[in-house]
Amino acid sequence: MKNITKKQKIVFAIIALIIIVGAVITLTIGLNFDLRYEETKRVELYLGKDFEVSDIKEITNETIPDQSVIIQKVEVFEDSVRIIAKEITEEQKQNLVNKINEKYETEIEADSTEIVTIPHTRGRDIVKPYIIPFTIATIITLVYMAVRYKKLGIAKTVLKTVIVSIIAQALLLSVIAITRIPIGRLTIPMVIAVYLLTLIGMTTKFEKELGIKKEKENKNKK
Amino acid sequence: MKKVKILTIILAIVLVTMIAFGGVYIQVQNRMSDKVKDYSYAMDLKGSRNIRLKVDDSTNTIIKDSEGNEVEETEELTDEQLAEKGYTKEETPANSQDILTEENYTKSKNIIEKRLKKLGVDNYIIKLDKQTGDIVIEIPENDQTDSVVSNIGTPGNFEIIDTETKEVLMDNNDIKLSNVMYGSDSTTGTTSSGTAVYLNIEFTKEGAKKLEDISNKYVKTESTDNTENTENAENTENTENTESSEETATEETTEKTITMKIDDQEVMTTSFDETIKTGEMQLSIGSSTTDSKTLQNYVEQASSMAIVLDNGEIPVKYEVSENEYVLSDITNNELKIVVYVMAVIVAIALIILVIRYKVFGLLSAVSYVGLASIFVLVIRYANVVLSIEGIFGIAIVLILNYIFINKLLSKLKDEKVDDKTVTNKTKETYKEFFIKIVPICIAVITFCFINWSPISSFGMVMFWGIALIALYNFIVTNSILKIKASK
Numbered sequence: 001m002k003n004i005t006k007k008q009k010i011v012f013a014i015i016a017l018i019i020i021v022g023a024v025i026t027l028t029i030g031l032n033f034d035l036r037y038e039e040t041k042r043v044e045l046y047l048g049k050d051f052e053v054s055d056i057k058e059i060t061n062e063t064i065p066d067q068s069v070i071i072q073k074v075e076v077f078e079d080s081v082r083i084i085a086k087e088i089t090e091e092q093k094q095n096l097v098n099k100i101n102e103k104y105e106t107e108i109e110a111d112s113t114e115i116v117t118i119p120h121t122r123g124r125d126i127v128k129p130y131i132i133p134f135t136i137a138t139i140i141t142l143v144y145m146a147v148r149y150k151k152l153g154i155a156k157t158v159l160k161t162v163i164v165s166i167i168a169q170a171l172l173l174s175v176i177a178i179t180r181i182p183i184g185r186l187t188i189p190m191v192i193a194v195y196l197l198t199l200i201g202m203t204t205k206f207e208k209e210l211g212i213k214k215e216k217e218n219k220n221k222k
Numbered sequence: 223m224k225k226v227k228i229l230t231i232i233l234a235i236v237l238v239t240m241i242a243f244g245g246v247y248i249q250v251q252n253r254m255s256d257k258v259k260d261y262s263y264a265m266d267l268k269g270s271r272n273i274r275l276k277v278d279d280s281t282n283t284i285i286k287d288s289e290g291n292e293v294e295e296t297e298e299l300t301d302e303q304l305a306e307k308g309y310t311k312e313e314t315p316a317n318s319q320d321i322l323t324e325e326n327y328t329k330s331k332n333i334i335e336k337r338l339k340k341l342g343v344d345n346y347i348i349k350l351d352k353q354t355g356d357i358v359i360e361i362p363e364n365d366q367t368d369s370v371v372s373n374i375g376t377p378g379n380f381e382i383i384d385t386e387t388k389e390v391l392m393d394n395n396d397i398k399l400s401n402v403m404y405g406s407d408s409t410t411g412t413t414s415s416g417t418a419v420y421l422n423i424e425f426t427k428e429g430a431k432k433l434e435d436i437s438n439k440y441v442k443t444e445s446t447d448n449t450e451n452t453e454n455a456e457n458t459e460n461t462e463n464t465e466s467s468e469e470t471a472t473e474e475t476t477e478k479t480i481t482m483k484i485d486d487q488e489v490m491t492t493s494f495d496e497t498i499k500t501g502e503m504q505l506s507i508g509s510s511t512t513d514s515k516t517l518q519n520y521v522e523q524a525s526s527m528a529i530v531l532d533n534g535e536i537p538v539k540y541e542v543s544e545n546e547y548v549l550s551d552i553t554n555n556e557l558k559i560v561v562y563v564m565a566v567i568v569a570i571a572l573i574i575l576v577i578r579y580k581v582f583g584l585l586s587a588v589s590y591v592g593l594a595s596i597f598v599l600v601i602r603y604a605n606v607v608l609s610i611e612g613i614f615g616i617a618i619v620l621i622l623n624y625i626f627i628n629k630l631l632s633k634l635k636d637e638k639v640d641d642k643t644v645t646n647k648t649k650e651t652y653k654e655f656f657i658k659i660v661p662i663c664i665a666v667i668t669f670c671f672i673n674w675s676p677i678s679s680f681g682m683v684m685f686w687g688i689a690l691i692a693l694y695n696f697i698v699t700n701s702i703l704k705i706k707a708s709k
Contacts, residue, residue: 036347053553072269073549082548118358119351133672137665144664185266188676189614196618199661207657 015171022174031123031177034184035068039120041088043096043113046080047104056081059103063095064088088115123183130188134195138165141199149206151213161202168198227705228585231698235592242595259602264609264675265345267550267557270360271367274544275334275375277355278316285309292388316539326537327355334359334374336533341370345609345675355538362675363547369522375540377485378530382436385479385491391436396429400531402524403504416512419520420504421527430501437494440478484527564617568594571624579631582639585706586627589699593623593690600686612679619687626655626691627699634703641708648700656692663688 053071060069060083067085074080097110142158149157172194245256285293288308331350334357338346347360361370382392403420425433482489508520572587633647669681
């Protein structure tokens with residue numbers, strides 16, 4: 001059994017601590033989801049003319065303050081706007097409509113504008129489509145590693161790769177949970193980045209070990 | 223001569239870069255139009271079709287006779303006439319209260335999700351409001367979207383009933399699977415009249431037994447050469463074929479017939495020539511044809527029916543209350559910012575390369591820009607659909623290429639360099655670099671085959687990027703460094 005240095009022990013302890021804290025936060029408070037995946041309120045307004053998202057953004061900053069808002073153009077003519085926020089009150093809707101009427105000289109009636117509830121997306125529904133691709137890729141990679149680094153021991157190589165991959169992903173999720181980074185569009189690229197880095201890291205390590213082993217074998221032969 | 227060669231390569235790279243990032247503009251109808259193909263964007267960058275399926279709260283009016291049996295064909299009767307006949311009107315909700323449960327809402331959502339997968343939708347977001355039962359779906363906007371929308375809300379209720387007594391003989395629970403089959407049809411011996419499309423329904427063990435019993439019971443007393451095709455054609459709205467089939471059909475007498483219904487629409491009324499023991503039923507969709515467009519149309523019809531039947535019946539009746547195309551909230555300006563940030567990072571990295579490796583660094587930097595330019599052109603012409611993950615893939619390819627070039631240059635730094643050294647060091651770098659990224663290559667190739675656009679976009683971008691790193695650096699970077707190093 002390889003001796004673990006003091007420095008390594010500290011690193012392992014920090015990683016374990018982060019993962020435990022992350023798990024506790026995930027189980028108690030839960031993860032912080034992006035507005036796209038949260039339960040939200042939405043209003044849709046027909047302007048009947050071209051508009052800039054940045055102009056609408058200014059209006060929403062005034063009427064729906066301290067909230068992140070999604071603004072989207074609707075349909076091919078792009079003359080309607082969809083405003084999505086975590087919470088939109090009747091008063092905020094009224095102000096929003098008034099400001100838009102003022103800016104675009106439209107006659108939108110707040111009473112005929114409905115606040116629609118958009119349900120949340122379940123976390124498992126976000127993750128589900130990625131499970132099979134990552135599983136297949138990992139299995140094939142493990143087979144490759146087992147063959148390429150069989151001299152280092154098949155079980156050792158496979159186990160190390162699996163454990164390091166799991167720890168790396170758990171660490172990422174824990175950091176996301178602790179820092180309250182919203183689960184959203186950048187989460188999957190982050191997962192992919194960690195996945196690829198883990199694979200490169202493991203390959204580099206195994207290549208190095210293989211090189212040393214081959215060198216030793218050559219020396220013994222001589 | 224050496225300088226001319228290097229200059230030629232550099233000019234070629236400049237030209238490709240100008241095409242890739244500037245475009246090729248040609249005047250078309252008093253307007254300058256870029257002839258370079260545009261990027262294809264995925265749902266997260268382009269926009270999506272947003273559909274809201276609302277729980278149907280309407281009511282249906284049913285007319286019943288004095289004995290409480292449902293009476294059909296009473297649309298033209300006035301209230302007085304109904305009263306005269308002793309008929310009564312009853313209002314029944316489309317969804318009874320006992321159906322409106324969280325369990326049924328979840329089941330409906332799961333069935334819709336299965337249908338989306340079967341319909342080949344490569345990216346979707348599905349949300350369920352557990353209180354109201356409403357389902358909100360976001361799917362990519364393309365030629366198939368309308369067809370997908372029409373299929374996802376369909377209840378998929380399948381029934382085989384006794385035409386006379388209306389007794390339900392078989393339903394969705396008896397279906398094991400449903401798919402589309404093809405067969406060549408011949409009218410006169412050896413002369414083929416084209417390909418026929420069939421909707422194949424395979425029944426469960428119990429269903430197969432029921433079908434056997436039904437096909438035994440509902441049998442024709444006088445059989446003719448008229449087959450199911452004629453009857454089925456009637457039901458696929460192929461009027462032309464129906465007419466011709468009706469003309470050729472010989473008279474027949476049947477004792478009892480069954481009616482097959484999908485979503486309360488009669489698909490066919492028929493009896494059986496022989497006992498069906500296989501537990502499978504093939505319904506021909508339209509007539510056999512050699513016309514590819516007609517055939518495509520039949521295939522689409524059959525596929526839609528197969529997908530709807532294959533995934534079971536949606537327990538709750540829904541209506542499409544919202545169906546609109548919504549653009550992405552990521553604007554072009556935001557995308558431009560990402561591109562500019564990437565360009566600045568690349569520029570800084572290349573400056574570092576030039577400072578560290580002087581002339582070789584400069585030539586490699588020029589070569590690097592060439593690779594980036596060809597890469598964005600390849601992405602466009604290889605029809606790679608770009609998603610956020612795809613953009614991330616571009617960034618990774620650029621990083622990998624930088625690592626490759628840096629590795630190669632670091633090997634050449636402390637050497638007395640001639641063209642042979644460059645070749646040897648390039649080979650060495652290739653070996654070291656590609657051995658390390660084999661697992662990435664495996665993941666990338668796997669991702670290319672996945673029918674989920676964010677992941678396949680990443681896979682495709684990375685695939686072309688890695689292929690380009692391998693080819694381009696061998697052809698261009700290696701050559702340019704060799705020319706410079708040659709005496």
